[in-house]
Amino acid sequence: MKSLKHLKVAALAAAALGVFGGVGSAIASTTNSHNAVTINQSLTQSTQLLAQAQQFGEQPVIDQSRLLLVAAPGSALNPNQFFIIEQQSNARPCWNEPSPGTIDPLWTTFDFTGICGRVSDSNGYSIRTNGIDQGANYQFKLEPSGNDLVLYGLPRATNPDKRRLVIGRTNGRSTTGFARINLEPGWSLAKRTFNGQTLGHVYTTNQTALAQLLDAGGAAPTPTPGTQPPVVVRPPATPAPFPDIQGNLYAAQIARASQLNLISGFEDGSFRPRNTLTREQAVSIVMEGLQQRAPQSVLAALPQRATANPFPDVTTNRWSALKIAQAKQLEIITGDFGTGRFRPSDNITRAELIAMLRKAAMVEFSEQTTVAGTPTASLVPTQAPVGFTDISGHWAANTITEMSAYCGIASPLNETGGSFAPNTQALRDFASAAVVRWVDCPTRRQGV
Known part of the structure; x- marks a missing residue:
C-alpha cells in the first residue's frame, strides 16, 4: 500500500470531490470519475499546476x-x-x-x-x-x-x-x-x-x-x-446589515453570512433576499465557506489565479473565474455534458445548491482517506432526516435527505410543510441560510 503522505498528495492533485454539473444526470454521474488516476499521474499534474501558477500583476x-x-x-x-x-x-x-x-x-x-x-x-x-x-x-x-x-x-x-x-x-x-x-x-x-x-x-x-x-x-x-x-x-x-432583510425568515442567517464575509449586498446597500442566485454567485459563497472549513493542506493546493479558462464560457478575467477554477479542481462543479459549458449567469436550483454544499462538506478530508477519488464516506447526522414529499425519484433525493439530517442544511421550502421544491430556483436568503448552517455545523464526516 502506498504511503499515507503520497496518497494524500494524490487525493489533492486529483481534486477528488466532484459533483455539480449543468444537469442532474451529469451531476450524479461524475462521483467516481477520477478513481483511476494513478499516484504518479497525480503528482505530475500537481507539479505542472504549480509550475504554471503565476501571480497577478x-x-x-x-x-x-x-x-x-x-x-x-x-x-x-x-x-x-x-x-x-x-x-x-x-x-x-x-x-x-x-x-x-x-x-x-x-x-x-x-x-x-x-x-x-x-x-x-x-x-x-x-x-x-x-x-x-x-x-x-x-x-x-x-x-x-x-x-x-x-x-x-x-x-x-x-x-x-x-x-x-x-x-x-x-x-x-x-x-x-x-x-x-x-x-x-x-x-x-x-x-x-x-x-x-x-x-x-x-x-x-x-x-x-x-x-x-x-x-x-x-x-x-x-x-x-x-x-x-x-x-x-x-x-x-x-437594525440589520441590510435594510431590506428586516422581517425576512432568514434575517439572522443573512446577518451571520455577512459577518463571515460569505456574501455581500448590492451597490445600493440592499441585499435583495428574494432574488435568485446565479451559479457563479453560488460558487463564490461556497468557496468562501470552504476557506473556513477545509484543512490547510486542501486550501494550499488550490490555484491562486485562473491560468486558463475554467470552462469555455468562463474567461480568466471574469470576476468569479478564480473561485470557479478552484471549485472545478475540487470537482465541486463540472461542466454540462457534451458542451462542457458552465453557464455562470444561469440561476441555480435548490437541489443543485444542496448538491454543491454536500460535495463542499466532503472536501474536509479525514486522515483515513486512502484513495484518490471522491470519498465514499457519509456525513455524520446531527438530527433526524426530513421526510420530504416531493423528491422521490429525483436525481438528488439521497443528497437532499442526507443534508436535511446534517445540521438541517436542506430544509422545507419557506421552512414549512413537507415540500423541498428541488427544481425551484434557489433564492439569496435560503442560500445564505444553507451555507451558514454548513459553516457553523460542528460535525464533519464519518471515516471511510
Whole structure:
C-alpha cells in the first residue's frame, strides 16, 4: 500500500470531490470519475499546476484621491464594515468630507451606476505584499482600538502565523458613522492586472516583504483569548446589515453570512433576499465557506489565479473565474455534458445548491482517506432526516435527505410543510441560510 503522505498528495492533485454539473444526470454521474488516476499521474499534474501558477500583476493607482477607504456602520453582529468607493466619473461626487475624516456618504443617496464603484468583500479587494497576493492568507477586518478604528489584515484560520497586519486607521470616530481610513506608511492602492489588462479588483499593497512587515511596525500580534479590548458597538445605521432583510425568515442567517464575509449586498446597500442566485454567485459563497472549513493542506493546493479558462464560457478575467477554477479542481462543479459549458449567469436550483454544499462538506478530508477519488464516506447526522414529499425519484433525493439530517442544511421550502421544491430556483436568503448552517455545523464526516 502506498504511503499515507503520497496518497494524500494524490487525493489533492486529483481534486477528488466532484459533483455539480449543468444537469442532474451529469451531476450524479461524475462521483467516481477520477478513481483511476494513478499516484504518479497525480503528482505530475500537481507539479505542472504549480509550475504554471503565476501571480497577478498590479498597476499603481495614479490619482489615489479618487478611491476612498471608508469604515461604515454595520450591525450588532458586525458593527464596522469596510468599503472601497471609487469616483469613476465626474457626473456628481460620490462622497463629501465636511471635516477631516468624517465622510458624508453621497453614494447612498442616488443611483450611482457608472458614477461610483463600491466593493465590500474579497471579490473586489485584497491584500498584496512585495508583489505577492495575500488573499488566501489574510482578510480585512475593522476593529475598534480606543477612539480609533484599525483596519487589519487578519490571518485566516489556515494561516499558521497569527500576527495581524496593520494596514490603516481612522484616527478618530466620525459623527456620521462613516469615517475615512488612512493607510499606514508604506501602504498604497493599486489595481489588479492580468495579461496586461487592468481589472477592477483593488489591492492595498506594500512593497515590503511579508516577513519584514510582520517583524516590524506594519504588524501587531493577535491578542490572546480574553485580552482583547471590549468591542464598542455603535448604534448601527439600520437594525440589520441590510435594510431590506428586516422581517425576512432568514434575517439572522443573512446577518451571520455577512459577518463571515460569505456574501455581500448590492451597490445600493440592499441585499435583495428574494432574488435568485446565479451559479457563479453560488460558487463564490461556497468557496468562501470552504476557506473556513477545509484543512490547510486542501486550501494550499488550490490555484491562486485562473491560468486558463475554467470552462469555455468562463474567461480568466471574469470576476468569479478564480473561485470557479478552484471549485472545478475540487470537482465541486463540472461542466454540462457534451458542451462542457458552465453557464455562470444561469440561476441555480435548490437541489443543485444542496448538491454543491454536500460535495463542499466532503472536501474536509479525514486522515483515513486512502484513495484518490471522491470519498465514499457519509456525513455524520446531527438530527433526524426530513421526510420530504416531493423528491422521490429525483436525481438528488439521497443528497437532499442526507443534508436535511446534517445540521438541517436542506430544509422545507419557506421552512414549512413537507415540500423541498428541488427544481425551484434557489433564492439569496435560503442560500445564505444553507451555507451558514454548513459553516457553523460542528460535525464533519464519518471515516471511510
